[in-house]
Amino acid sequence: MAKKGIVVSKHKYTLSEKLYYPEIFKGMGVSIRHFFANIFKKKYTVTLQYPEQKESYTERFRGKHRLMTREDGSLRCVACMMCATACPAECIYIEAEDVGDSLVEKRAKLFVIDELRCIFCGLCVEACPTDAIRMDTGEHVEPEYTREAFIYDKKKLLQKTGRSVAIQGGDSDYIHKN
Amino acid sequence: MPTIKIDGKEIVVESNTTIIEAAKKLGIDIPVFCYHEGLSIAANCRMCLVEVEVNGRKFNKPLPACHTIVSEGMSVLTDTPKVKKTREGVLEFLFLNHPIDCPICDQAGECYLQDHYMAHGGYESRLDTEKVRKNKAVPIGEYVILDSERCVLCSRCVRFTKEISKTEELGIFNRGNHSEIGVVTGKSLDNEYSLNVVDICPVGALTSRDFRFKKRVWYLKSTPSICSGCSMGCNSFVEYENGIIYRVKPRENKDVNGWWMCNEGRLLYHQINNNRLTTTLTKGSEISQKEALSKFADIIKSHKNSSDKIGVVLSTHLSNESAYAVKSFFKDYFGVKSFYINNKKDGKSDDFLIKKDKNPNRIGVSLIIGTNSIDKTLKEAVKKHETLIFWGGEISSEFDSIESDLKKVKNIILFATNKNILTDIADISFPITSIVQERGTFINVQNRLQQFYPIEKHQALTYNPTDKGVAQITSITQRIYTPIEWLVNLSKKMDYNYSLDSIFKVFTQMRKEIPQFTNIEYKDIGLNGFLLKEK
Structure with missing residues (x-):
């Protein structure tokens, strides 16, 4: 049975995308928001201070014997x-x-x-x-x-x-x- | 000659054949516990029950296949729902008080109970009372240990001691659930053949004390071999892992040893594993192989014009091929005329398998070096020759009387498997392979030519388990060669063109020269041996 192919239409750029700079500033905005959130709101922080802090594994994790x-x-x-x-x-x-x-x-x-x-x-x-x-x-x-x-x-x-x-x-x- | 049908397949068998023998010929498997070809029929395990029809009339109850003699027009059904239910029922009874301690049982992996449960059992336990406990791990003899809980009371061992060893040490005691195998009061299972009961025990009730907890059986590989303990040459399987032999079991050959083997022959493998000569030695201290070979070559060259000063002593542990190669090498190239046989001391014997003559290939070696030299003893040899070349380092029966003279012999060259007093005396000792490391043939006391096969890369060495890390097998610094390989090495060293470099070439040559071998092809020998004709 031959598989039917899926037709993928090419993404059409909107006007703001075509202009380039508005999208760049949008992206930068996300980065800068996370930057300040990480500094001022600790609960958003995803980094662990590894040897002192450890991620807990699931109960089924297979470690050392x-x-x-x-x-x-x-x-x-x-x-x-x-x-x-x-x-x-x-x-x-x-x-x-x-x-x-x-x-x-x-x-x-x-x-x-x-x-x-x-x-x-x-x-x-x-x-x-x-x-x-x-x-x-x-x-x-x-x-x-x-x-x-x-x-x-x-x-x-x-x-x-x-x-x-x-x-x-x-x-x-x-x-x-x- | 009745014609019978088993599961629809027709076969003509001789009268007096049992159903189980007929089924075996057809390749139909009927599960058994108590039936053994070499023993009388007890028909007490009821595992082999099958449905039988004679001339269209079915027996009401299933009959034991091991005990029922075939008759004309018989039709046997081994795969009906009734038979399946019977087998399941029998197994359920056998398992009632079984401790299911497979993890610590040496039989696990070759246990009939395990095999049959996987094929015919598979039920849930319905027992809701306590199991009957019996004695565990009771040594009942020097080599055998008994676990009554695992026993299925097939009585194979009892029949063995009654019919084969005729010592009658074992019996079944008590009644019902409490029945168990035991040794008769005042006796212990110490006959020469006691380890056979371990082989024939279908479950883990009787296990070997020598093999106890050494290895799980599924790791072992098996190679057909010949026992070198005496001139009977019992057929055996050598079972090994990573080049270390763990046990030896008898191989069925109705013409030689039946299904049996003596304890001494089974335990002979310790000699092959331990105290082996592994490097070339001079007077007991190690030298390199090159040095040893050139020393040997120099000694032979010094006798260029006095070949009668060289004597070659052949061990009766050499295969026919090795003995012939050695003989032709020294006779054809150096003109050596003096060949001697190194006979081992006679030992105990009985009227079954153990023979007085402890030389596994005395007949073969004397056939090859010719009858003239048989009368010559080593006593003459040590006085007559300046150089003695020993092939095989067994201590001869004459050793005590020749020891002082032997030390006076100028050059002693030794090719040996094990370290012993000779390796200390010898000027040069070369390690050679043992019987399990090479292929070859022996002639046993019945004049039967039998062959043995090599196991995969035999390590043969002392093995030191270390507490830290994986147990280490002492590594071999030099390769151990077969006698024929040593001859090839030597001929290279001395720039001779030696053509007999494999046992097949040697055998072809032997056929031309020795009348008894004329009509034999190597492939004719097979696993059961080939009976030679008297010339």
Whole structure:
């Protein structure tokens, strides 16, 4: 089925547009009005003083990863490798170990995320069967001086966890509070 | 020879065939738990129930496909609503007390329960009472760990210990919901074949302690290989990721090992992963490959007019192709006449798969270097020769008696896979590939020619997980060559024109010279091997 084309008529200039200067002054007027509004009426100001003032993100913003703990403080991750399998960037490396106790059995000996490779798609969070990994810190990955520093190990990923513990069977306090 | 129909497809099968065997021939998949080709038929899981019609009259109830013998005019339906409902019902019962702990289960990814639930289940749970809890993670032997909660009571393992290993350690205890697999009081699952129960367990009830939590199975790649533990040459799959082998599983070959393999053969992969020789050494300290090759060339050149002072010792771990290439290289270019076989010590044996002769290719290597040299022992060799070239660094059965004389030999050149006492003694040691890194053939104790394939770029090395960052695999500073590649390197160094630079060329040459190989094409060997005729 052939698409019908749309006929666009050429804009016809009015007299004041043709004269050029009236339109220039109109435009300048808008700029000058905003200039004075910004100076005298603070509530119109759109600029943020960045490091001190921050734009708040939506709740669904996917930021830096963090690992969750159980109520007793142990890592929730059971090293099932679902996140590493789901990860399209292959940035998660996990090594499992035997706990030697029949309740938990398995845990992560190593849990490493290469934040430089990560594309922040959130598939790891979706794949996790134990709610062990979240991306709700609301923070960007900080700049570092070396590439190695972007490789986050278990300790670094757990630092964000002290404030929130995931509870078995779901958690109403899902959003990490700054 | 009854003619039967399965889902409308007609097939003529031999009498005494079961429906499931006939369906397999037609490529129709019938889900099972308890049925295993290598074991007796128990028909207790009821997963394979199908509808059966004989001469237009339908049986009231579905019949188990694994247990029903075909008869003339039988028509089997595997895809009716009744069969689907039956399968769903059976699965629902099996899942009643299942803990669904797939995230920590080593079987996840190759689990029959997972596969069947995705294909035939898909229902919501209707259980509103507590699940029956059973024992978890109980070691029941040196190599096997039991999780009773995951068990579907198919009794495959019980039948295995009864029929194959004939040790009868396992049984089913208690009744109803509380039935569970267990070890008979006073025994533990410690027979030579205990790891087979891990393979045949359709779910995660019996898992390997050696493989426990090492790797998720879907990351593993698999290559057909041959076990080099003894002269039986059990067919196996080597399973690996990034060049590190994680486990070895038996490969079905009814003429050799059936479906089984011994524990020792399975755990042999540790030798291939660890303590490998990776660089050229002189008396145990590292030198560059170039230096080592020119040193080797100098030694051989010094024997230009005294080739009887060179002795070549071939390991029984060499493939037929490597052994032939080595033999023809030294015989044709340097006129070496003394070839010896480095036999390994005899070990334990039984009447099933484990053989006394621990040399995987003794028959092949002795066929290639000729029967005359078999009687010659290493004891003569160390006294007779100034230069000994060892191909394969296995410790020979005569080693204790020749050790003092061996140290007096002027030049010892060694091509070895692993570091051992020989690499410390040898004047030059070259690393060679192990059986999983090259392609080749072995001849087993039945006189069967069997081939093995290489895995993708084998790293073979000590692997040091670091706490910071991704685990590092110790990088290889030098490439590890196959014996044939080393010969090519050496011939380049010495400006010889050596033409046998691939195993296929070697094999063609071998066919001309050795009568047993005359009628064999390389592609004829296949995965199941080729039985050689006695000459």
